Amino acid sequence: MINRQPRQTVTFKFQPFSRRQMQVLSWWRYPATKDKYMVIADGSIRAGKTVVMSMSFVLWSMHTFDRKQFGMAGKTIGSLRRNVVGPLKQMLASRGFHLRDNRAENMITISRGGKENYYYLFGGKDESSQDLVQGLTTAGFFFDEIALMPESFVNQATARNSVSGAKLWMNCNPAGPFHWFKTKWIDRIDERNALRLHFLMTDNPSMDLETRQRYESQYSGVFYKRYIQGLWVMAEGIIYSNFNPAKMVVDLPADTVYEQEAVSIDYGTMNATAFKRWSLYRGVWYSTDEYYYSGRDSETNTQLSDEQYSDELEQFYLRNGLEKSGVPVILDPSAKSFKVALKQRGFRVRNAKNNVLDGIRSEMSLMDEGKIKWSSKCVNTFREINSYIWDEKAADRGEDKPVKQHDHACDADRYMVETVIVPYFKRSYFWHGR
Structure with missing residues (x-):
C-alpha cells in the first residue's frame, strides 16, 4: 500500500525591498508619478527588476480594473513562463489571489475580492510576432526583456493598449547605444511620459556579496559594462579583448x-x-x-x-x-x-x-x-x-x-x-x- 502525502502549497517568502524596488512597486500610487503612462526599468542583470515589476503590474491592474484584458510579453512564451509567470504565481498566491492558467490559450485569469482580470501571454521573438496581438484591446501591457524583442512587435502591442487609464511596464538589460529601444524610448523619456528607474545588482537585497562578486567575475569587455554596470555601450574593437x-x-x-x-x-x-x-x-x-x-x-x-x-x-x-x-x-x-x-x-x-x-x-x-x-x-x-x-x-x-x-x-x-x-x-x- 502506498502512503500518499498531501501536496504542500508552495509559498513565496518575500525579502525586504530596496528603495528602487519600492519605487517600481508603488510608482502608480504616488502623486509625483501616478500620472506617468509607463515605467521603464533598465540596468544590470540579477538586479531584481522582473520580480517586482510583474508584481507591481498585477497589483496595479487588479486595483484599477475589473473584467479587463492585459498583455504580458517575453522573448518567448517559454522564457516568460519560466522567468515571470512561475515566480508571479507563488507571489500572488501568498497574497490571497486566485489564478487559473489556461495553457491552451496562454491566458491567466486572476481574481480577488470580487474582481477578475485576464492576462494574455505573448512571445516577441521575431517580426511575425506582431500578428499575435492584432485585434486585442488591453488596459495594460508588461514587457520582460523588451530590448530582445523586435520593434514591430512592441509597436503593435503598445498600440493595442487603448483602454482609458492604461499603462505600460517595461524592463531590460542594456544593449548598444543605438538600439531602437534606447533611441526611441529611453532617450525620449519625457516625450513618452515615462518614469525611468535604473537598476544595479546592489538594488537587489536578496543577493549577497559573494553571489554578486561571482556574477561580476563572469563577464568581460562590453558584456561587463552592460550586464554588470548597466550601461548602454557600443560593442567596438577586438571582440576577445580578454585573450591573454x-x-x-x-x-x-x-x-x-x-x-x-x-x-x-x-x-x-x-x-x-x-x-x-x-x-x-x-x-x-x-x-x-x-x-x-x-x-x-x-x-x-x-x-x-x-x-x-x-x-x-x-x-x-x-x-x-x-x-x-x-x-x-x-x-x-x-x-x-x-x-x-x-x-x-x-x-x-x-x-x-x-x-x-x-x-x-x-x-x-x-x-x-x-x-x-x-x-x-x-x-x-x-x-x-x-x-x-x-x-x-x-x-x-x-x-x-x-x-x-x-x-x-x-x-x-x-x-x-x-x-x-x-x-x-x-x-x-x-x-x-x-
Missing part, C-alpha cells in the same frame, strides 16, 4: 589522458574550413589541435569538395588518435551536404548551436574563469582572435555583430563552447551558472 596568451596558451604532455573529447568544425565552400580538437582534462577544456584550409589562400586557389574535406578529417582523427565512433563532430549547422558525407564515413555528427552573441559571451566568461585554453598548435586561431572585431556599421544600426572576416576558427570554437562546454559545466560543480 600567457595564461590561456598551454601545451599539455603528449601522454595526457583526457576525460572527454570532441571536434568542432566551421565549414566553408569558398571561405576557410577549420577543424578544432577539444580535450577535457581536470576541469579545463583545451583546444589541443587545429586544421585550417582556405582555398582563397592556397597556392592553387582551389576549394576542396565534401569528400576531400572528409578525407582531411579522417587524417585529422588519425594523427590525433581519435576514434570516429567515440569522438563526436560538432558541425556548423549550415553544412548540410558535408554532414551527409561525414555520416556516410561513420562519424558521429551533431549540429552546433549557433547563437553568436550567446556564444561570444559564454566563451569570454570561460576564458576569464580559466575553463578553456588553447595549445600553441592553434596558430590560425590566435591570428583570428587578434583580428576578430565588432562591426561598427552594425553598431550604428543598434545591432551587435562581428565582422564576417577572420572568424572561421573562432566560429568553430564558439560552436564547441555553446554545444558542449557550457552544457558540461552546467551539469558539474565547476560552472558557476549564467
Whole structure:
C-alpha cells in the first residue's frame, strides 16, 4: 500500500525591498508619478527588476480594473513562463489571489475580492510576432526583456493598449547605444511620459556579496559594462579583448589522458574550413589541435569538395588518435551536404548551436574563469582572435555583430563552447551558472 502525502502549497517568502524596488512597486500610487503612462526599468542583470515589476503590474491592474484584458510579453512564451509567470504565481498566491492558467490559450485569469482580470501571454521573438496581438484591446501591457524583442512587435502591442487609464511596464538589460529601444524610448523619456528607474545588482537585497562578486567575475569587455554596470555601450574593437596568451596558451604532455573529447568544425565552400580538437582534462577544456584550409589562400586557389574535406578529417582523427565512433563532430549547422558525407564515413555528427552573441559571451566568461585554453598548435586561431572585431556599421544600426572576416576558427570554437562546454559545466560543480 502506498502512503500518499498531501501536496504542500508552495509559498513565496518575500525579502525586504530596496528603495528602487519600492519605487517600481508603488510608482502608480504616488502623486509625483501616478500620472506617468509607463515605467521603464533598465540596468544590470540579477538586479531584481522582473520580480517586482510583474508584481507591481498585477497589483496595479487588479486595483484599477475589473473584467479587463492585459498583455504580458517575453522573448518567448517559454522564457516568460519560466522567468515571470512561475515566480508571479507563488507571489500572488501568498497574497490571497486566485489564478487559473489556461495553457491552451496562454491566458491567466486572476481574481480577488470580487474582481477578475485576464492576462494574455505573448512571445516577441521575431517580426511575425506582431500578428499575435492584432485585434486585442488591453488596459495594460508588461514587457520582460523588451530590448530582445523586435520593434514591430512592441509597436503593435503598445498600440493595442487603448483602454482609458492604461499603462505600460517595461524592463531590460542594456544593449548598444543605438538600439531602437534606447533611441526611441529611453532617450525620449519625457516625450513618452515615462518614469525611468535604473537598476544595479546592489538594488537587489536578496543577493549577497559573494553571489554578486561571482556574477561580476563572469563577464568581460562590453558584456561587463552592460550586464554588470548597466550601461548602454557600443560593442567596438577586438571582440576577445580578454585573450591573454600567457595564461590561456598551454601545451599539455603528449601522454595526457583526457576525460572527454570532441571536434568542432566551421565549414566553408569558398571561405576557410577549420577543424578544432577539444580535450577535457581536470576541469579545463583545451583546444589541443587545429586544421585550417582556405582555398582563397592556397597556392592553387582551389576549394576542396565534401569528400576531400572528409578525407582531411579522417587524417585529422588519425594523427590525433581519435576514434570516429567515440569522438563526436560538432558541425556548423549550415553544412548540410558535408554532414551527409561525414555520416556516410561513420562519424558521429551533431549540429552546433549557433547563437553568436550567446556564444561570444559564454566563451569570454570561460576564458576569464580559466575553463578553456588553447595549445600553441592553434596558430590560425590566435591570428583570428587578434583580428576578430565588432562591426561598427552594425553598431550604428543598434545591432551587435562581428565582422564576417577572420572568424572561421573562432566560429568553430564558439560552436564547441555553446554545444558542449557550457552544457558540461552546467551539469558539474565547476560552472558557476549564467
